[in-house]
Amino acid sequence: MSDQSISDSFQPLAPLRRADVVFKSHPRAKRYLAKVDKEGHILLTVPRAGTQRDALAFANKHRAWLEEEREKALRSLAAGESVTCLGAGDFIWFRGEKVELKIEKDFGRPVLRFGSERLFIADENMNLARPLKERIRQIAQAEFPHAVHRLAAQFGEKVKKVVVRDQKTRWGSCSTSGTISLNWRLALTAEATRDYVIIHELMHMRRFDHSPAFWALVEKACPDYRTHENWLKSHQDELNW
Ligand SMILES: [Zn+2]
Structure with a gap:
């Protein structure tokens, strides 16, 4: 992180607190490291001789950069997420076979069936990709x-x-x-x-x-x-x- 960046947010960034980050201790790490994973979590590596408190201070020094990375990750996550729309009558591959998605009612509740699987779903008209x-x-x-x-x-x-x-x-x-x-x-x-x-x-x-x-x-x-x-x-x- 040798190059610095400045970000002009509409709202000043609140400092990161413990609950905002995931600490990872790493016996071989020589210094603090901060990164953002694909799901937008901020990961802080704490070296053997370090403390979580100092790791947090380190992350706050790079707060603007981390926030940018986090937004980027969340944007690409949203863009790539289940754009596929699946509904009753569609076919999917499952265990190497093409199976039809069927919706039945069980005591009034919608049940999705595919292959030998059954699962209750919230609503028969929902996008079935997520469940x-x-x-x-x-x-x-x-x-x-x-x-x-x-x-x-x-x-x-x-x-x-x-x-x-x-x-x-x-x-x-x-x-x-x-x-x-x-x-x-x-x-x-x-x-x-x-x-x-x-x-x-x-x-x-x-x-x-x-x-x-x-x-x-x-x-x-x-x-x-x-x-x-x-x-x-x-x-x-x-x-x-
Ligand atoms: Zn390989």
Whole structure:
């Protein structure tokens, strides 16, 4: 943050308080760091020798810049959020099949049915994208960690943590510290396709690149990986809601 900026707000910015930020302690951090994540949260890194109080003072020195970053994040969040409108009669991919969204009444309350799932919704005319996303994300959260650990055991890899994410551009990722992140939208694909993405991430624990040697590992572990890659590519627009 060597360059400074000045922002002319209509209202003077209130100083940040503890409740406005998320503190993260980081034993290897040498200094205070402030950043804004995609959801607009202000994250403050506190070095080992530091205090939350000083971190807050640091953030307040950069208050204007942080506010700008926060507004930017919230704007792009609003722009990218469920613009897709889903209603009864529409079809979505779920577990690798196209299923119809059906609305029924249960003792007068509207119920959304898709595949073998049912969920109560507030209003039959609402955009179903949000409740669907919420439910399918829960399903992903419940199922993906098991799948990862099963495959990790099969390939002799160690996974520390499995995270389910809402990413617009990535199916999964793998960190050197042993965390595998997976997009909840993999619950829309066939299980074999989801498993391919998991295997792909597991193979990154052996090779942290996309070299021919990496793809050779993938092919050995998942011989029909090209089918899954192609399916994901040709359906990404239909899955990205
Ligand atoms: Zn990869």
